[in-house]
Amino acid sequence: MAKEKLGLNTVCTHVGEIKDEQFKGAISPMYLSTSYQFEDVDVLRYPRYFNTPNQEYLSKKIAALEHAEAALIFGSGMAAISTTLMAFLSAGDHIVLQKDLYGGTRNLVEEQFDRYKIEYTFTEGLKLSDFEKVLQPNTKLIYIETPSNPLLKLVDLKAIADLSISKGIVSVIDNTFATPVIQNPIDFGIDIVIHSATKYFGGHSDICAGAVASSQEHIETIWNLAKNTGGSLSDFTVWLLERSMKTLGIRVKAQNRNAKKLALFLERHKLIDKVYYPGLKSHSDYKLAKMQMKDFGAMLSFELIEGLDASAFLKALKLIKPCMSLAGVESTMLLPSIASHALLTQKERDTQGITDRLLRFSVGIEDKKDIINDIEQALAKISVEKVMN
Numbered sequence: 001m002a003k004e005k006l007g008l009n010t011v012c013t014h015v016g017e018i019k020d021e022q023f024k025g026a027i028s029p030m031y032l033s034t035s036y037q038f039e040d041v042d043v044l045r046y047p048r049y050f051n052t053p054n055q056e057y058l059s060k061k062i063a064a065l066e067h068a069e070a071a072l073i074f075g076s077g078m079a080a081i082s083t084t085l086m087a088f089l090s091a092g093d094h095i096v097l098q099k100d101l102y103g104g105t106r107n108l109v110e111e112q113f114d115r116y117k118i119e120y121t122f123t124e125g126l127k128l129s130d131f132e133k134v135l136q137p138n139t140k141l142i143y144i145e146t147p148s149n150p151l152l153k154l155v156d157l158k159a160i161a162d163l164s165i166s167k168g169i170v171s172v173i174d175n176t177f178a179t180p181v182i183q184n185p186i187d188f189g190i191d192i193v194i195h196s197a198t199k200y201f202g203g204h205s206d207i208c209a210g211a212v213a214s215s216q217e218h219i220e221t222i223w224n225l226a227k228n229t230g231g232s233l234s235d236f237t238v239w240l241l242e243r244s245m246k247t248l249g250i251r252v253k254a255q256n257r258n259a260k261k262l263a264l265f266l267e268r269h270k271l272i273d274k275v276y277y278p279g280l281k282s283h284s285d286y287k288l289a290k291m292q293m294k295d296f297g298a299m300l301s302f303e304l305i306e307g308l309d310a311s312a313f314l315k316a317l318k319l320i321k322p323c324m325s326l327a328g329v330e331s332t333m334l335l336p337s338i339a340s341h342a343l344l345t346q347k348e349r350d351t352q353g354i355t356d357r358l359l360r361f362s363v364g365i366e367d368k369k370d371i372i373n374d375i376e377q378a379l380a381k382i383s384v385e386k387v388m389n
């Protein structure tokens with residue numbers, strides 16, 4: 001049976017299982033050895049070589065999900081991102097990164113790259129021309145993240161892939177928000193796909209991990225640095241991550257279904273000003289979303305009408321948790337202005353459209369009516385308080 005012919009949920013459940021030859025158990029055994037035989041073996045195994053049985057086999061599942069040849073699992077999303085970038089960039093090279101980017105990635109570039117004499121440019125917008133016009137003769141890498149955080153703006157995958165290929169530049173995407181359930185960038189010609197596995201891959205807000213998927217050749221380049229820098233994930237957590245990923249497909253689809261309905265509910269609500277969700281016809285990138293995404297994902301943002309206090313709204317919620325991070329089975333919300341994007345200046349937030357009334361919503365798997373009821377009661381509470389004040 002060819003692996004690529006298997007359905008998504010079958011890949012999630014079965015690809016990369018380790019057969020329990022000894023006891024015939026139904027699930028992958030956990031191999032915690034940090035010491036393996038060195039003679040009469042095909043591979044020298046060691047956790048920091050990213051090749052223990054659990055690491056090697058779970059990587060197959062991740063590669064299959066992303067339509068890639070190979071993958072590596074890291075101790076965090078940032079370990080995956082930093083190792084990938086440093087593996088391809090040397091002193092004197094230049095990297096182009098999209099403007100709206102995960103804060104940790106932006107910090108890595110702005111706080112560290114000068115010391116390594118790596119030049120970088122953040123684009124002004126997300127259109128192809130915004131990338132084209134900042135390319136330099138020494139540009140080695142283009143880095144994108146679509147949908148973006150927190151306004152769910154899209155970058156055209158095919159256009160960026162074509163541009164990169166025509167210039168011989170390596171293209172990298174952070175596919176954390178979409179997951180391979182919703183978007184397969186490699187099918188559009190993007191070279192390397194990165195995940196914060198802390199998010200949907202883990203899915204239960206209890207694992208910190210990262211992953212990279214690409215061609216065998218690129219994965220070898222990344223591995224050559226990774227084995228030196230040592231950002232591997234413990235086998236215990238690798239095993240837990242395998243357990244989580246069996247339900248990746250059904251979790252993300254359930255979250256996605258909820259998100260679509262909640263986006264419509266919020267868009268129609270008179271106390272909500274704007275909703276940012278690529279699945280809404282009102283979203284500026286709706287057409288592009290239909291072209292490159294299999295569905296629209298489970299992240300959305302919305303803005304309360306003027307005069308309503310977003311902090312008070314969060315405090316009034318009873319079911320939805322006001323928490324950092326995202327992608328767990330539980331619904332969470334945060335205020336980008338004081339959480340994920342607090343380090344930006346007011347002016348930077350204004351130009352990115354991140355107001356004090358903007359809320360980012362990571363939609364969970366709870367019953368839709370309970371999520372809606374929670375939002376309704378919180379909105380009712382803060383609008384009554386406002387009338388009384």
Ligand SMILES: *Cc1c(COP(=O)(O)O)cnc(C)c1O
Pocket residue numbers: 076077078079102104145149174176177195196197198199208209210
């Ligand atoms: C969380 C996140 C990261 C960083 O991942 P860690 O596991 O926290 O290191 C990178 N990109 C995106 C889009 C994220 O949401």
